[in-house]
Amino acid sequence: MAKVYDAIIIGSGPAGYTAAIYAARANLSVLVFQGYQVGGQLMLTSEVENYPGFEEGILGPTLMEKMEQQARRFGAEMLPEDVTAVDFSRRPFVITSDSGSYLARAVIIATGASAKWLGLPSEQRLQGRGVSACATCDGFFFRGKEVAVVGGGDTAMEEALFLTRYASHVTVIHRRDTLRASKIMQERAFKNPKISFIWNSEVIEVLGEDAVTGLRLRNVKTGEEQTLTVEGLFLAIGHQPNTSLFRGLLQMDEAGYIIPVEHTMTNIPGVFAAGDVTDHRYRQAVTAAGDGCRAAIDLERWLESQAHEEALRQEALTSGEHSNQ
Known part of the structure; x- marks a missing residue:
């Protein structure tokens, strides 16, 4: 039996x-x-x-x-x-x-x-070394540093606002030109002087060997690429x-x-x-x-x-x- x-x-x-x-x-x-x-x-x-x-x-x-x-x-x-x-x-x-x-x-x-990830090899390699999917877990380690948040919903805005307690600046990167977040969350994010936005853009590579040093971004409309210097990347895409x-x-x-x-x-x-x-x-x-x-x-x-x-x-x-x- x-x-x-x-x-x-x-x-x-x-x-x-x-x-x-x-x-x-x-x-x-x-x-x-x-x-x-x-x-x-x-x-x-x-x-x-x-x-x-x-x-x-x-x-x-x-x-x-x-x-x-x-x-x-x-x-x-x-x-x-x-x-x-x-x-x-x-x-x-x-x-x-x-x-x-x-x-x-x-x-x-x-x-x-x-957590949903972007699916980049560089993102996977730097998980826990500057790449995170939880601001409340890891935000504290980015005191005085510049960080980026990927996403456009309520979670992304919550993460961005939370990170302003520690980071010197938070850049929100979103694939579209408008946010999906609720009006109240959008207003809070737009009003916060420590948060800025890069629209119509996606992360195509996370830069850095042992820790995040920056991001390579591509504009989804023009195909134009740019480098953003940050020490942390937070994924908030669900x-x-x-x-x-x-x-x-x-x-x-x-x-x-x-x-x-x-x-x-x-x-x-x-x-x-x-x-x-x-x-x-x-x-x-x-x-x-x-x-x-x-x-x-x-x-x-x-x-x-x-x-x-x-x-x-x-x-x-x-x-x-x-x-x-």
């Missing part, structure tokens, strides 16, 4: 690991599918300074390693593989990866979201929740974020969601971890209620048999 885990957790970011810590500590049998890229988005972040408890800051990969070790300490099993298929149509649920199929009484989806595997199974919004129906439970009883798969607003390590805690507690209580219902069913069957004799 194949082992049936009490909880299978898909994802190894702060939400997945926190859920694993809570579930394993509650004496549940737990298996975490870490994915081939273990540790989530924090693996791309050099220094994390706003996670409570680390007053000197901590490296993103180190923080994730600590969370993993803590989950292992309570008995959570780890599998560094991607999930390739799920079957939520029957119980126990079936979760499939490259190494086989695994059974679970309940599941927590914590597959996170991925995030993509990693939920394609669950499309058609779970209730989602248009962008693909999972919509929980009761607390952290999805529209399928016994399947829970935590972290950036449900959160397009905050997207912080600490909020994801809080979500993982909530999902694990919800899962534990749901399993208890299932066991209680099963006991009542058995009791009713037994008393029915006795009355028939």
Whole structure:
């Protein structure tokens, strides 16, 4: 007989690991599918300074390693593989990866979201060395420096305004000649003396060897190129929740974020969601971890209620048999 885990957790970011810590500590049998890229988005972040408890800051990969070790300490099993298929149509649920199929009484989806990137080799090479997709995570490191933000929506304006607290100047680069951001966000950005705009332009190369020194831009209308000297590049062209595997199974919004129906439970009883798969607003390590805690507690209580219902069913069957004799 194949082992049936009490909880299978898909994802190894702060939400997945926190859920694993809570579930394993509650004496549940737990298996975490870490994915081939273990540790989530924090693996791309050099220094994390706003996670409570680390007053000197901590490296993103180190923080994730600590969370993993803590989950292992309570008995959570780890599998560094991607999930390739799920079957939520029957119980126990079936979760499939490259190494086989695994059974679970309940599941927590914590597959996170991925920042959308420009897709340039130079951008990839300098990630964490001046290229970032999170101003609230990394803005502090650009005190007194000139930076650029790519994007034209509300997120881009929020990032640009936030960065003015630290940077000496922020240049917003947008492919069009008008912003998509709401009127109020546009007004705030236009009024801020530390923000300027380069219109109808795209980044075609990030310059620098070990750190960002500038950007090569191309005007999309004229084809004209120019170099912009900056020490930081922030991408604000959106995030993509990693939920394609669950499309058609779970209730989602248009962008693909999972919509929980009761607390952290999805529209399928016994399947829970935590972290950036449900959160397009905050997207912080600490909020994801809080979500993982909530999902694990919800899962534990749901399993208890299932066991209680099963006991009542058995009791009713037994008393029915006795009355028939």
